[in-house]
Amino acid sequence: MDYLEFKITCLEEFREILIAELSEIGFDSFLETEEGIDIYAPSDSFERVAFDELIAKYQEAAQITVTEGKVAKVNWNEEWEKNYDPIAVDDLVYVRASFHPAKEGFKHEIVINPKMSFGTGHHATTFQMLKLQGTIAHHGKRVLDVGSGTGILAIMAHLLGASEVEAFDIDDWCVDNGNENFELNGMGLKMGLGTIREVKPQGPYDIVLANINKNVLLDEMEVYASLLEKDGFLFLSGFYTEDIEDLLEVANPLGLEMIKSSEKNNWAALILKKS
Structure with a gap:
């Protein structure tokens, strides 16, 4: 195609x-x-x-x-090799392509060959999600990455010590690319194909990651809440700062309370906790 x-x-x-x-x-x-x-x-x-x-x-x-x-x-991939530069999320993680050299001074490193998939850390939403992941303990946790794209957030969860990581996307190209990136980062994970309702992941999860867009997040919020363990965390991004209230109006009645937020270039990211 x-x-x-x-x-x-x-x-x-x-x-x-x-x-x-x-x-x-x-x-x-x-x-x-x-x-x-x-x-x-x-x-x-x-x-x-x-x-x-x-x-x-x-x-x-x-x-x-x-x-x-x-x-x-x-x-x-040739276009990415011409235009794709590594990025650093503070000293937490260095994100590079396989054709870039490694760099010292970071707690973690992620190798991403993005191809046609979304999620390299360059976009403000992905950058914030990675940064927020570093603020919540993942060690020994069960993590679900919704709409995984390149798989970058799932890889971050793995590096942070998650005991089990699951990921899926609606695009078959993303799935192929994500699986390649999982292999590059030493993960035995295979990405699923479909929407969250089609994949039917089996909860409960300690952490759910969803960097998609406002409309999908609003539509699937109830599903996220149902999959979360009590006191579990839901990470959200893919929307503007002015959309936060709309998301909380749907999330709060489901027992999801915001505990942290961030903003970059008017893009927002949230951590919600299930009470």
């Missing part, structure tokens, strides 16, 4: 907004460039009308121009 590629030039302050809204209409891969963003969507499920409407909505304010093309999945 080919992917449609759109090279978008835009004002820098609109990049995060466009990524968030484009992810809602079928785009599952984003690469930030000096001029804007390159975005990708499966050609067989691309929603042309929704895309055109979204671009028109921001075109004037964000000074958008768009160049369209096609790219085969097999070419994607």
Whole structure:
């Protein structure tokens, strides 16, 4: 299956907004460039009308121009090798690709070859989730990573000492990529394919990680709560700071109370505890 590629030039302050809204209409891969963003969507499920409407909505304010093309999945890794730089989350973890050298001075290291999957630590949501994971004890815990993407959060849980980690995603490409990354990081884990309702993970879990988007989180919140052990932790990201109250309105009646929050570039991340 080919992917449609759109090279978008835009004002820098609109990049995060466009990524968030484009992810809602079928785009599952984003690469930030000096001029804007390159975005990708499966050609067989691309929603042309929704895309055109979204671009028109921001075109004037964000000074958008768009160049369209096609790219085969097999070419994607070459693009990452050209553009993907390592990142550091404080001294907690160094995230690099296999073609980058290791670096000393960090408690942990994660090797990610992202290909078409989302989640390299560069995006504010993934960065915050990794950082927040470092604040909660994972040792000996059962962890579920919902919508795992590259598998980066599942790998972090493993490095932090989780006794059991499960992960799944709705995209078969993410599953293939996640399994490759698990192997790169010495994990015997295999990622599942499907939504949380299709995969039907068997709780209870001590920790549930969900870095997706607001609509999916709201829809699946009750499922997350049902899978959590008493006093278990739910990590959430993939939404803006102004969306926090909407999420808490759904989470609080389920016995989920916010104990920690963070913000980066107007993207939010939360830790909720099940009472």
